[in-house]
Amino acid sequence: MNDPRRHTWDVNIAEAMEIQRALAGLVQRSGRLENPRFVAGCDAAFTDGGACIVGALVLLSFPELEVLERRTLKEDVRMPYVPGLLSFREAPTLERLLLSLPQKPDFIMFDGHGYSHPRRLGLACHLGVRLGIPSVGVAKSILTGRIENEAGMVRGSRSWLIDARSGERLAAVLRTRDGVRPLYVSVGHMLDIEEAVRLVLECGRGRRLPEPTRLADALAAEAKRADLRAAND
DNA sequence: GCGACAG
């Protein structure tokens, strides 16, 4: 039997969807992390008119959240952005960055959804399964599903993102800061939703976005500017 | 057929 985790990234839309359905069955939505020490944050930016992707990875100590590593990687874009297929566009680069680390982080936080995906295999689930590392999806907006009840306005308040058809809970709608728009926290792999929410809150430092994702986003933007600058002079 | 649609 061929391990679906060994698939290629060079696929068309139909093949990508089929791969997602196969990998969705390997996602583990239960588990807790015993004394995690290292957390990785990933994000990406695009340059050269959308021809290139700049992946960014930050490694932080946990729970101190001190930056231990920052690295970026620029590559040619292979796939266009298609709702639901984000991982086929960003994961190749992010995966190379994660594999470049001397040691696996205890968990990873991604800028995007995990389980709260049409086929239950958002970016966080995809790379979590491919790498066999616990992961969490932290999205800024909804891909699929509806909000059950509006979350309270105080930090820590939460509600649920529900599947319109089954009523299944897809993600936690979490207020990570008083009065700001909520974040959509979903399971990626090897941990349950409560653990995912706990980790996101513990990685918060007064901002809407948790540090891993926030710093990765800033790093991607920084690398993009540096590259753009080097191209001119 | 008509909307919705992570980054």
Next chain:
DNA sequence: ATCTTGTCGC
């Protein structure tokens, strides 16, 4: 995501 200045508010 990206294109883009100033501006309203804490």
